[in-house]
Amino acid sequence: MTTLTLKVNGNDISREIEDRTSLADFLREDCGLTATHLGCEHGACGACSVLVDDRLTRSCLKFAVMCEGANVQTLEGFGTDPLMHALREAFHEAHALQCGFCTTGMLITARDLLARIPNPTEAIIRDALAGNICRCTGYAGIVHAIELAATKLAPEKA
Amino acid sequence: MKPAPFAYQRPSDLEAALAALAARQDSASLIAGGQSLVPLLNLRMTLCDALIDLGAIAELRATRDMGARIFIGAGVTHAMIEDGLVPDASNGLMRKAAAHIAYRAVRCHGTIGGSVAMADPAADWPCVLLALGATALLRGPAGDRIVDMDALLVGTYETSLQPGEIILGFEIDRLPTSARTAYVKSNRKTGAFATSLAVAVKTDTFARVTLGAASTRARILQATSAALAAGQDLATLEPIIARDVTSIMPQPDAYLQNLHETCVRRAIAEVLA
Amino acid sequence: MGADAHSSDGWIGASLLRKEDARHLAGKAMFVADVRLPGMQDIAFARSQIAHGRLNGVSKPSGYEAQVFTIDDFSSLQVLEAGPELDAFRQSPYPALASGKVRYVGQAVAACVAPTRARAEDIADLVAIDCDELPAVVDAIAAMSPTSARLFEGWPDNAYITRTIGAGEIPLMKDAPVRLHRKFRMNRQATVSLETRGCVAYWDARLDELLVYLSTQGGHVMRLGLARALGLPENQIRVIAPDVGGGFGGKNRLLPEEIAVCAIALKVDHPVRWIEDRREHLLASVHCRDHHYDLTICAERDGTIIGIEGDVHIDAGAYALWPTGSFMEASMAAGNLPGPYRVRALNVNTYTVATNKAPMGPYRGVARPGACFAIERLVDELALHLGVEPYALRKLNLVTREEMPYTTIAGLKLDTGDYHDALDTAAKMVDIAAIRSRQSARKPGEKRIGVGFAVYTEQSGHGVVEWSKRKSRVVPGYEAANVRMLPDGSVNIHVGVQNHGQGHETTLAQIAAHELGLHPAQIKIRYGDTATTPFGFGTFASRSIVFAGGAVGTTSRKLAEKIRLIGAHLLQADPKSVHIDNGTVVSGAGSVSFSEIALAANVRQEMLPAGMEPTLEMTGTYEPKESAGVFSYGAHAVIVSVDEDTGRVEILDYAVAEDCGTMINPMIVDGQVQGGIAQGIGTGLFEEIPFDAAGQPLATTFADYIMPCATEVPSVRIAHSTTPALVTEYGVKGVGEGGAIAPPAALANAVADAFRDCKASFNETPLTPRRIWEAAQAARGTAP
């Protein structure tokens, strides 16, 4: 057991946990933050994506104890973030979700992309999603939604 | 799919890490990005009593540009290389390779040192570093030593790292600006490990062609490299490539033989273009 | 109002954005794994490591005896009879935990309970399973040899059922001018909903019932199975399916783990939870496909198809899953072999074979992707053999609009549509001539280009006649809707189907809005709780929009009539002179709002017409006028490039022309088509669970089981035409499965087209780079 101290969605948290607890299970079971989903637990589906110190992270591939002192952001923690807001709207408008299980991971992954590359081409978008499985949509809506969000966020052309 | 229990330590400097490793010896495992080790632990395909986390050791993320050579710390992530945040001695080869490893989230955490230490036969860094003639700096109970990649890579998931040793990083000779490089990866889908991986480096004075995923470890194609350095054209090289590939494959497989030859041929065509 | 195809209010046919999106986008959905209950403990299963063995005993690790359960701990559990109610279908009793024998790698043997899943897995690792290994049966065709090992003592061979499906002018085939023999194989895969299966259960003392949260496609039917297995009356079991993260058929069977979890919940005094992990999913959840075809197509010299004969083997795995097993695979595979073509004779022996692999279940498209692969490849092979364009050969044989309704040789009644138009549209979308000139301009070393077509039909909305013909244990011949207008005029509708991505909260609300003269926002669709919803069968077989849509529509229509009558009464107008408009009942210049009407009906009964029953609540069931089903259809056209040195395929363009009757929500239809095609691409190019000779599965993680992602699946171009069905409400037909049916065939045809010059044959899915390269090599080796 280790006492873990970190920030989750802006809140300081300190918990005694088993060392082997994954970040995903820590968030889901200990913090009650269930937007982070588990689709594979071996790094291959992206459903568990979160940000750790602003880095895109598969929370199934980190033990929570490895995140001592870190700043973790889950889908619950984006508040009024303009990128996330635009993405949520665009996902709705472009029918980018069906069952919704992949959606939270897709949103976090898409936000990471737009934060780095505000105007991605379709190929760049697809590449950024290459490790996120969606079994329902066939991706077309998701790719389109990210394009849409990027357009909405682009500063007005002079 | 949850790991068996283990003890966890998070040393804040190298000395502490080495001491922790020495104290626990064989039963302990280092963990860097965790991007290879955690899936194996989750699946209980690897067991260990203790994890020593290198994540808090800033020293391991150091990079140095020494003009003719650069040093890249073992803890540098694929993403740092992809994003050009570290010095480059490879005329862009390493950036290109980094961008083709797994997915962004994995690249944000997976480290070059972890990748080499893991010694997956299909991994990218062993093959690339071998082609670049890199050397690895190791520190262990017996002090520091420098080994070249060919000596570090031993077999499937096997290196010549001694118990208690940690990879500090890699030294890479700067390629002349005229040098040509190529990286050709064939895999089942974007981000997956290679089914075949050919890397070629050619300067005015030497050439090195390496092949990953074909054998128990990444290998230099010796005859091919020599013939390429000697200025042979692709047509002349083809039978040499074929022989080199055959010689490193553990068992004959017509499809893989052809696939590896194809990747090597394409890499060479690119450096000759 | 009534069964008009396009409503004047615009709700039928509107691409309304989905009502279910908001909670998912906020991260506030609730899947089974998100259920939190005080004292809940986790379950992990100890599973068989071997494919086939006699189980001598299971030893519980010392100190953990109370936390480990084997079949011996459940003396009263009943084993469910599964499969069709046919004497010829042999029973394969499937206990909740292995008993007597283990029959596949991954079969659950013991269940271990602990406060966390990790600790439950620790215990599972310590469970010792004592087995004498028996020879594994891994090849469905070899399994039928008299010398094969047997899975079930007492069976004369390894077949669950053997049947010959013959019809038409069979003798014509023997001397047909052209007889072309081919073998096809669609390999085994998993259904891979992104949310795995999961079950949380506990005894609710206050309600005196077992509460089961289950990730399922149909809670009512699962409750029936659970009640029988557990020996509880159904009114003491409540099944809640909260948000369900995809099903695709895999969650439409009751699996032994789910029974075991419930049985444990009855023995312990705290909630228990089992969340399947991905390895368990790939090992031991519903497996699918695994069809083997050995067929001869018989034709005239001009390419007119005469008939198809041969054998179909279905590798159905170790057990039949409750309720219906996988028996439909063989009959549907054979029955769909004629596809949308005029075929005069059919003579197919089918074998549904037990092997030492995880049990087979339904997966999007059920049997038809295999049948479509076989017939559409045969058509292309025939075209190649005769030297004609595959497109032209299809045109020659496709059923025409004038022939509709057309009963195929296998007895399927193709109801409405224009198959030629679909094919022509798809062909125009890809421009065959342009591809042919690109092909002839190709220089050596360049990638090969190919175009492939596949035409499919998708039966949906089939009811009592069809399912009882299939001897189904459960006959999903209707759906029910309970429509309730509350005192303020807002509406709750409870349905027995399950939404797990299909958008029912939106589409069913559109239908109700259309009938009730309301905005869909005023209508809430509820499902997934046996305590609150009327009995229904769930969502599968492309049935929900036909059945549940019909039930919601017809019941809402009846309720609207009552609302209208009350409105007329409140307006003191002649009922003949009033109509519903946008939440009001209108008579000339006067109007009364639904809220006033609903208030009267629910809490001010003195205002109702004399003799009228209070409340605005109706429950109705619906079955289409004819229950043989209605057929959606379409033509897929795909252009691929193939790297002949690596065998890698890239999809350059994918076009679909389809007709699913009236579309309630075209945006959702497009989503179903695109999503189905992604799964079809998975089947066609990527997904496979191979087994070694000992019956060990070789793809148990996503490292080996390749899932297509955004880099592998293109955005599909979709053209719709609309031929309303004649026997359903609004003219709808189902659309859930069609997308997944044709891609393996279209892709294989496209790859074959790319290698037309050397006549290579691509007859096994997935078309891995290795298979493509090897097929091309084989063709080159034998080519003159």
Ligand SMILES: Cc1cc2nc3c(=O)[nH]c(=O)nc-3n(C[C@H](O)[C@H](O)[C@H](O)COP(=O)(O)OP(=O)(O)OC[C@H]3O[C@@H](n4cnc5c(N)ncnc54)[C@H](O)[C@@H]3O)c2cc1C
């Ligand atoms: C879905 C997925 C896809 C992937 N695809 C690819 C791919 O295409 N190509 C590719 O190359 N890789 C791929 N990887 C692996 C990835 O690159 C890993 O990041 C990398 O192999 C290991 O780096 P790590 O820092 O995460 O190491 P860890 O997982 O932390 O450790 C790996 C091993 O290295 C040891 N180790 C770590 N650091 C040191 C050190 N400094 N000294 C000594 N030993 C050390 C550890 O003890 C452990 O045995 C993939 C991973 C995933 C999850």
Ligand code: FES
């Ligand atoms: S659950 Fe973490 S990547 Fe799949």
Ligand code: FES
């Ligand atoms: S919407 Fe179901 S997995 Fe993506």
